Amino acid sequence: MSDQPESPARRKFVSNVALGVGAIALSPALGTGSVAAASEPHAIEESSVETPLGAPGLPARVLIDHDGSGLTETRRQGTRYTSAQGAVELLAGAGGLVVSVTAPSAQLNRVVLRWPTTYAQTALYLGDAWERGSRAESTWPARETVCAWIAGMP
Amino acid sequence: MSDQPENPARRKFLGNVALGVGAIALSPSMGTGSVGTASERHSIQEPSVETPLGAPGLPARVLIDHDGSGLTETRRQGTRYTSAQGAVELLAGAGGLVVSVEAPSAQLNRVVLRWPTTYAQTALYLGDAWERGYGDLQWRSLQPERVMPWYFAAHDPASGRTSLMGVMTQPSALCFWTVDAAGTSLWLDFRNGGSPCRPGDRVIAAATVVSLTTGKTVTPFAALSRFCKQLCPAPRLAAAPICGNNNWYYAYGKGFDADAMRRDAAFLSEISAGHTTRPYCVIDAGWTPGSSAPGGPWTAGDAKRFPDMPRLAADMKTLGVRPGIWMRPTALRIVDDPRRLRAGPSQGEDKPLDITRPENIQLIHDDLARVSSWGYELIKHDFSTYDAFGRWGSQMGAELTDSRWSFADQSLTNAEIIVRLYRTMRDAVGDVVLLGCNTIGHLAAGLFEIQRTGDDTSGHDWERTRRMGVNTLAFRLPQHNAFFSSDADCAAHTAATPWELDKQFLDLVARSGTALFISVDPRNVTVEQKAAYRAAMMLALSGGVPGGCEPLDWLHSTAPRVWRFGKQRVTYHWEEAGGTNPMRI
Numbered sequence: 001m002s003d004q005p006e007s008p009a010r011r012k013f014v015s016n017v018a019l020g021v022g023a024i025a026l027s028p029a030l031g032t033g034s035v036a037a038a039s040e041p042h043a044i045e046e047s048s049v050e051t052p053l054g055a056p057g058l059p060a061r062v063l064i065d066h067d068g069s070g071l072t073e074t075r076r077q078g079t080r081y082t083s084a085q086g087a088v089e090l091l092a093g094a095g096g097l098v099v100s101v102t103a104p105s106a107q108l109n110r111v112v113l114r115w116p117t118t119y120a121q122t123a124l125y126l127g128d129a130w131e132r133g134s135r136a137e138s139t140w141p142a143r144e145t146v147c148a149w150i151a152g153m154p
Numbered sequence: 155m156s157d158q159p160e161n162p163a164r165r166k167f168l169g170n171v172a173l174g175v176g177a178i179a180l181s182p183s184m185g186t187g188s189v190g191t192a193s194e195r196h197s198i199q200e201p202s203v204e205t206p207l208g209a210p211g212l213p214a215r216v217l218i219d220h221d222g223s224g225l226t227e228t229r230r231q232g233t234r235y236t237s238a239q240g241a242v243e244l245l246a247g248a249g250g251l252v253v254s255v256e257a258p259s260a261q262l263n264r265v266v267l268r269w270p271t272t273y274a275q276t277a278l279y280l281g282d283a284w285e286r287g288y289g290d291l292q293w294r295s296l297q298p299e300r301v302m303p304w305y306f307a308a309h310d311p312a313s314g315r316t317s318l319m320g321v322m323t324q325p326s327a328l329c330f331w332t333v334d335a336a337g338t339s340l341w342l343d344f345r346n347g348g349s350p351c352r353p354g355d356r357v358i359a360a361a362t363v364v365s366l367t368t369g370k371t372v373t374p375f376a377a378l379s380r381f382c383k384q385l386c387p388a389p390r391l392a393a394a395p396i397c398g399n400n401n402w403y404y405a406y407g408k409g410f411d412a413d414a415m416r417r418d419a420a421f422l423s424e425i426s427a428g429h430t431t432r433p434y435c436v437i438d439a440g441w442t443p444g445s446s447a448p449g450g451p452w453t454a455g456d457a458k459r460f461p462d463m464p465r466l467a468a469d470m471k472t473l474g475v476r477p478g479i480w481m482r483p484t485a486l487r488i489v490d491d492p493r494r495l496r497a498g499p500s501q502g503e504d505k506p507l508d509i510t511r512p513e514n515i516q517l518i519h520d521d522l523a524r525v526s527s528w529g530y531e532l533i534k535h536d537f538s539t540y541d542a543f544g545r546w547g548s549q550m551g552a553e554l555t556d557s558r559w560s561f562a563d564q565s566l567t568n569a570e571i572i573v574r575l576y577r578t579m580r581d582a583v584g585d586v587v588l589l590g591c592n593t594i595g596h597l598a599a600g601l602f603e604i605q606r607t608g609d610d611t612s613g614h615d616w617e618r619t620r621r622m623g624v625n626t627l628a629f630r631l632p633q634h635n636a637f638f639s640s641d642a643d644c645a646a647h648t649a650a651t652p653w654e655l656d657k658q659f660l661d662l663v664a665r666s667g668t669a670l671f672i673s674v675d676p677r678n679v680t681v682e683q684k685a686a687y688r689a690a691m692m693l694a695l696s697g698g699v700p701g702g703c704e705p706l707d708w709l710h711s712t713a714p715r716v717w718r719f720g721k722q723r724v725t726y727h728w729e730e731a732g733g734t735n736p737m738r739i
Contacts (some may be wrong), residue, residue: 043691065733071732112732121710124295 014033018033055092061114067107171386205367207384209246210319211317214337215268216242219351221261224556242267243357250322250364253342256357257274260565261350265327267340272333273317274310278334278709280629281306284554285539285547285594287608287717289621293374293709298334301552304596305385306331307378311709314370316377321542323386323599323637325361328554328569333659341552344567347498347523347543348557352564375632375704384637386599389637392587396532396639396669397694398422398434403613403646403673407440407447411459412466418472419526421676425688431695432531434587435470436671443488447537449485449504452521455551467529478589481525481697483518483579484509484541498559499544506541509575510563518575522582534589535579542572547592548609553637569597576601591639595630599637604669606641611649612671615734616655620728623659625712627666628705634668645690646685657686658726667698667721 039106046084063071074081081088086103088111101111119125128148194568216235217225228235228242235242240257242265255265273279278293281302293309294300305320319338323330327342342360344351364384368377400421401410419435439447441460457462467477485504489495494517496508507514516633519739525533540546540602543555561571566706572594579588580601591606598605608626612618627642634640645660663670672687693699701720708714713734715726728734 061731116732116734121707123710149458 025039055095055097056115056117058090058092058097059113060117061112062090063112063114064088065109066103068109071110071112082109168492173372202709207250207366207381209248210249210269210271210363210365212244212246212251213267213269213340215266215269216244217266218242218507219263219265220257222263222274225264225266234433237680238488239676249360254357254358255327255342255344255353255360258355262344262353262358263350263381264344265342267342267363268519269338270336271337271338273308276312277308277310279308280374281331282545282596282630284550285592286606287622287626287627287630288546289341289609289712290548290710291625292442296333296335299378300331300332301550302331304329304331304628305334305381307374307381308333309374309377309677309709315367316374317367317370318377318562319363319365320381320385321365321596322362323596324573324601325596326357326358326567327489327571328567329361330552343554343569346564346566346568346571347496348555348558349561349564351463353567353717354565358567358570367721373704374709379632379636382632385596386637389635390600390603391635392603392639394431394693395667395697396587396589396641396690397426397431398436398475398532398671400436400438400478400644400671400673402438402535403611403644404648404675404678405438405440406613407438407610410440412455412461415466416469417676419470419473419477421428421679422691425684425691426475426695428617429692429695432474432476433691433695434671435475435477436480436532436534437466438480438534439536443668444487444501447482447504449482449487449541450517451486451488452481452483452525463525464528471529472504476531477529478534479525479530480534480536481521482537482541483521483535484538484575494544496559499556501544506561507545509542510561510571511540512564515574515578519578519582522579526586532587532589533583534591535593536591537589538575539572539592539594542568542575544595546609560697572597573601590638595633599633602638604639605633605642606617606643608642611643611646611659612651612739613646614650615735615739616651616730617737618739619646619651619656619659620734621739624662624728625724627668628708628714631666631668631705634666639669641671642670644671646673647679649678652730653683653729655728657683658728660686660690661718661724662726664694665699665717665724667694670694719734 051053058079062074062076064074064083064086066083066085072083074083079090081090084107086101086108089100091098091100100114101108130148161223161650212233216228216230217470218228218237218240219225220237220239222253224355226237228237234246235244240255240262243254245254247253253267255262278295279300279302280291280293282304283291284303305318307316307318309316319331327344329343330341332339332341340363344358354554366377366381366384368380370528399418401415401418405414415435415437422433422435441455442448443456444453455461460466470477476515482504485506486494487504489505494507494511494514495505500506507517509515509518518654520532522535546554576593576598587604588602589606590602593602593605595605595607609622610618623642642663645663647656660672670690672691674683676688699719699722704718704721706716706718713727717724717726
């Protein structure tokens with residue numbers, strides 16, 4: 001990864017990982033490295049070769065909503081993104097980008113990771129469903145929709 | 155046409171034609187002739203030239219459902235397709251393929267015309283909506299069960315061709331299209347409420363079907379724009395752009411009075427000063443007692459807050475703007491006689507009128523006539539589709555209402571009932587501008603000057619403005635000045651919505667030349683914002699950027715960002731910090 005933690009020893013997330021912290025895996029072709037800290041949109045270029053599973057770069061923005069009142073932007077220090085009441089730690093490894101979240105004395109509602117990655121204008125999108133698919137939702141139309149769990153582009 | 159009646163003398167439909175029977179027209183490239191009587195599939199091949207508007211061939215199959223028990227195939231004799239209880243007659247002419255239906259001693263539920271026409275595997279499809287769009291208008295790949303009301307376009311990016319099929323405006327059936335891998339179907343809904351209608355001894359001039367195929371030099375936007383103009387031969391267009399302000403998205407029906415509207419009028423007059431076209435200052439819901447969207451009676455304003463409606467209209471004119479007003483004429487807040495109310499679904503506190511009862515039709519006529527007599531020059535009438543059917547457009551799909559209920563007069567189809575309602579409104583107000591909100595555009599075209607084409611934008615959540623406003627502006631823009639003036643809804647701004655995003659939507663609507671209504675509390679407008687509102691209003695009152703407007707990325711997005719205005723190209727940035735908000739709004 002191009003963007004390592006400034007202080008990897010600052011906090012260990014071993015216990016969080018044991019609790020099933022999620023890991024994000026994106027193909028390197030989806031913007032690892034140069035996309036990581038960029039704030040402007042980055043279009044994915046056409047690649048002639050397949051790119052293996054890997055971890056994405058760090059997102060440009062991490063937002064937290066603690067109490068349901070809305071998302072607020074965190075402050076980044078290396079791979080750690082902090083709000084007044086919590087923190088998001090992002091650790092990249094061979095298995096993907098590990099997302100750990102703490103809010104020791106606060107509520108926790110949502111976290112949003114935002115990459116400036118975009119795709120070809122003609123791309124079609126497919127996501128999964130929360131549980132069973134219904135009403136032909138599991139299709140490739142470019143409809144604005146929530147892609148549960150995964151998102152894919154052919 | 156290649157397929158003439160086997161026995162043209164058997165039945166003459168001259169009477170139908172005289173009554174304005176519709177006609178179906180398909181491009182020859184879409185299968186006219188050879189497709190007409192074929193039962194096997196026909197794919198649309200790439201033509202070397204554009205094919206003009208024309209009538210389709212006769213469908214391979216015609217099916218009827220009389221009583222809601224299911225579709226049964228008819229028996230064809232020439233252009234006449236008969237069931238045991240009814241008949242469908244299809245007559246092709248220069249104006250299209252005329253569909254006439256009769257069931258003299260039976261019920262009538264649905265008719266389906268089925269062509270074996272299919273399209274390229276790479277084709278994208280776009281249909282219209284029953285009433286307003288709900289952020290759901292989109293070019294999609296083949297989705298066989300997708301209901302595409304009124305018309306659809308099939309665009310093949312590989313060949314650049316666009317094929318369009320549709321029904322002319324103001325049909326007597328609620329019509330939608332489906333396309334699947336084996337063919338194309340036109341579904342005609344003849345129901346009355348949620349039950350079959352009983353047409354009696356008359357022939358229903360059901361629809362006129364037309365089609366058009368354009369070549370690769372014509373963009374799908376230009377093709378659809380041309381097609382919409384052909385679907386509505388006599389739109390009722392205002393002489394000048396319809397623009398103004400509306401207090402809904404900062405007041406939401408609460409806490410305002412006549413003086414607040416005078417303040418709105420003064421602000422609007424100021425930002426439009428010097429323009430010869432005068433804008434409309436619209437009083438939205440809340441000028442009468444009741445809920446946030448109350449029904450009638452429409453005899454006076456709220457006694458304390460709006461004591462003198464004619465005087466308020468006169469004051470607005472004195473301030474230099476044209477007075478406009480909202481009303482919901484198809485529901486009652488105070489029910490004097492329960493027999494006035496329709497059967498079927500009804501959930502709100504305001505109760506829907508049965509719009510087939512003569513006394514209710516007269517009431518609606520008189521209410522609109524009264525409000526216009528007060529001096530209001532634009533009437534925004536709202537909720538009539540919801541009041542008629544008990545569903546929002548996003549809940550309708552293939553059925554606009556629940557099953558198993560009927561209006562009092564069961565002889566008319568739902569489409570006929572709605573068109574009669576719109577004509578009643580038109581007759582009531584003379585030359586007053588009618589703005590239909592929650593109305594059915596394909597039935598309103600030619601009767602209303604302006605039509606709300608999308609669900610509400612917002613003064614609470616920017617996402618609603620992006621999702622609804624941008625989507626409907628783009629995908630129903632081809633209807634602008636073809637059916638009516640298109641109103642994608644207000645460019646709103648409050649403390650709850652980010653100005654950096656709101657001002658982009660304001661800019662888009664103003665440049666587009668569609669109807670611009672701003673919704674902002676004049677007391678909270680900054681100097682920078684006031685300058686932006688003035689620039690936008692002056693541009694919109696002049697008809698937008700010369701040279702037209704086109705969404706350039708609409709084939710691949712529900713909220714186009716890249717637009718052409720004349721020779722200019724503008725990219726908007728609709729996204730919030732965390733990306734587009736996917737929450738329910």
